Amino acid sequence: MSRRVQPGDAEARAPLLTGDHLEPSDLDSDEGDIIFDRSVTNITHDADGSAQRRLTYEEAVEEAGFGLFHGLLLVACGWANASDAVEILCVSFLLPTARCDLLLSSSDMGLLTASIFLGMMVGGYLWGYLADRRGRQRVLIVSLTINGLFGALASLAPWFWLFLLLRFISGVGVGGSIPVIFSYFSEFLPRLRRGAMISALATFWMAGNILAAGLAWLVIPRTWAHFSLGRHDFQSWRVFVVLCSVPSLTSALIFRFLMPESPKFLMEVDREKEALHVFRLMFELNQWGTKKAFPIFGLCTSSRRGGESEENKTWGSHRERISSFFKMGLAPIRQLFNGPFRSRSVALLIVFYCISFGYYGLWMWFPELFERVEDGGSPCANVSLPSPLRNQSCYPVKTAVYMEGFIVAASNLPGNIFTILMMDSTGGKALLSCSLVLSSVSVFFIYVVQTKSQSLLLSCVFSGVSVISWNALDVVGTELYPTHLRSSALGFFTGVGRVAAITGNVVFGKLVDTNCAVPVLLVSALLLTGGLVALLLPQTRQTELT
The missing domain is CATH 1.20.1250.20 (MFS general substrate transporter like domains)
Structure with missing residues (x-):
């Protein structure tokens, strides 16, 4: 059983607030309990000093x-x-x-x-x-x-x-x-x-x-x-x-x-604007016929973009590129x-x-x-x-x-x-x-x-x-x-x-x-x-x- 995140536990809450990946073991819950506590929402400040909520994926889906x-x-x-x-x-x-x-x-x-x-x-x-x-x-x-x-x-x-x-x-x-x-x-x-x-x-x-x-x-x-x-x-x-x-x-x-x-994939590859557009589309269709306005928030995205660019680079001979491609393709299985x-x-x-x-x-x-x-x-x-x-x-x-x-x-x-x-x-x-x-x-x-x-x-x-x-x-x-x-x-x-x-x-x-x-x-x-x-x-x- 993974440790529950307590509201006052700053160290445990850090991955949630920053949008970093949690360890795979955090998924294990033999009783299907709610593993994450989402009582605190991350707040960041834009360049002009205005505060903006930054939501995790699960919070954005609920919004x-x-x-x-x-x-x-x-x-x-x-x-x-x-x-x-x-x-x-x-x-x-x-x-x-x-x-x-x-x-x-x-x-x-x-x-x-x-x-x-x-x-x-x-x-x-x-x-x-x-x-x-x-x-x-x-x-x-x-x-x-x-x-x-x-x-x-x-x-x-x-x-x-x-x-x-x-x-x-x-x-x-x-x-x-x-x-x-x-x-x-x-x-x-x-x-x-x-x-x-x-x-x-x-x-x-x-x-x-x-x-x-x-x-x-x-x-x-x-x-x-x-x-x-x-x-x-x-x-x-x-x-x-x-x-x-x-x-x-x-x-x-x-x-x-x-x-x-x-939207989860878009957040995973740091495409925040596109993910927000999808969430807006979801909100507008789900609120069809009402006058509710789409809430303003940012997203806690991941940073896989840099990793992807590294993957796309090729070095060495043709044989080395093929070998690198297969190693990269088999990495998820490992x-x-x-x-x-x-x-x-x-x-x-x-x-x-x-x-x-x-x-x-x-x-x-x-x-x-x-x-x-x-x-x-x-x-x-x-x-x-x-x-x-x-x-x-x-x-x-x-x-x-x-x-x-x-x-x-x-x-x-x-x-x-x-x-x-x-x-x-x-x-x-x-x-x-x-x-x-x-x-x-x-x-x-x-x-x-x-x-x-x-x-x-x-x-x-x-x-x-x-x-x-x-x-x-x-x-x-x-x-x-x-x-x-x-x-x-x-x-x-x-x-x-x-x-x-x-x-x-x-x-x-x-x-x-x-x-x-x-x-x-x-x-x-x-x-x-x-x-x-x-x-x-x-x-x-x-x-x-x-």
Whole structure:
């Protein structure tokens, strides 16, 4: 437990008043107590002798209020989060039909579902690092554009290897927007509302999931979405792929023309005037319809500008510059696994790996598993025939597969509502651990069920419970690290998660035809492991961002 700052403790209050960084250990609070006392506001004097308040980030956010701006911010960031969900999950919905046109075996389908995660692994840390150095908004615009553009181009690919490559590049874009969007969103929020608001943002993943499932249900089985384009036969699943790219491209336009840069990042790099402009915008929208005037204050900014200029210098030969670049890029990872961050980083790495292997390894194969229980029985009892024979059953498309996918996607709703209501009072650590354990139990029973209705019911239970884990992880991961490491940390850990997702999909692709029980039970075991390791994380409930 870190020492509380007392009102009369001048030595302890010094970092707060000067705007210097606090030690990382100051973030640790196992009970989620308020660590900082903000009863004293720093006063400085301008050149003309007039006094001016200088506020910390948390004080400035509270001065800006809470209201309309944050509602619009939630919609913009939520749509970007939903667009990532659509782009990732669309592959699972096109598998039952695309495997015929692209002549895919189960191993090929495993590679296809893994390709976007490989791109996310590459893009996650790269974009997260750039967001910590160059700004959140700029990185979001570029990554969302790459996601949508190459996702749409994939619909034109006539060969499997080209489709695989374009999906990989699209994944590089997704890998940037997912970690950065949560850092960006959290840095506009007052401390007491952060948990519920980040949970609300996470619910848009469910919206993207439902959108992808709904589009698949409406488009893929329909004959009107099947037409000829020159010499190429444009199947309905290709129309579906094009439609799935629209949310990412529209999100990029929204951030380019409507959304400001994060004020926390601007303060971190000593851009006080721009940060004050953002706070003024927040205040004016939140006080819409009132006659309140924006209060006059200054900001306690950091002094990273000098450090950034040093980073941009290059010395020596070309080889030395490349070496310096890689050392600089890997510096945040060294910080994550050294000193006070080490224990939480190791625990978070294990949790990310376990939940990503379990969730994506199973979720991406749900439509395929549902197709295998079309006539009843356990999904692992009905082993499919070899690929050439199975390909003959792709058409006509079985609408029930997409209807069941839509139902499972909609079953996220209770878990999302529960998370929003309980996050601030319970804390992310407890919700993360409990939901992972319950997810493990639900997956185990998916293996032992004997009827199609039981399989669908337990899949819905898994969906509703596992979404609590993801929402809690979004909150905890955002609050565990300071501003100069936040996006890099989330990018790195989501990259680790992508390695796990790739592994999970490859394992399913290799074993789903021969020994389906192995990957299903492995998912259950890993989710249980993640739930137990999550107990080692510090409680971050209602702590202030540094």
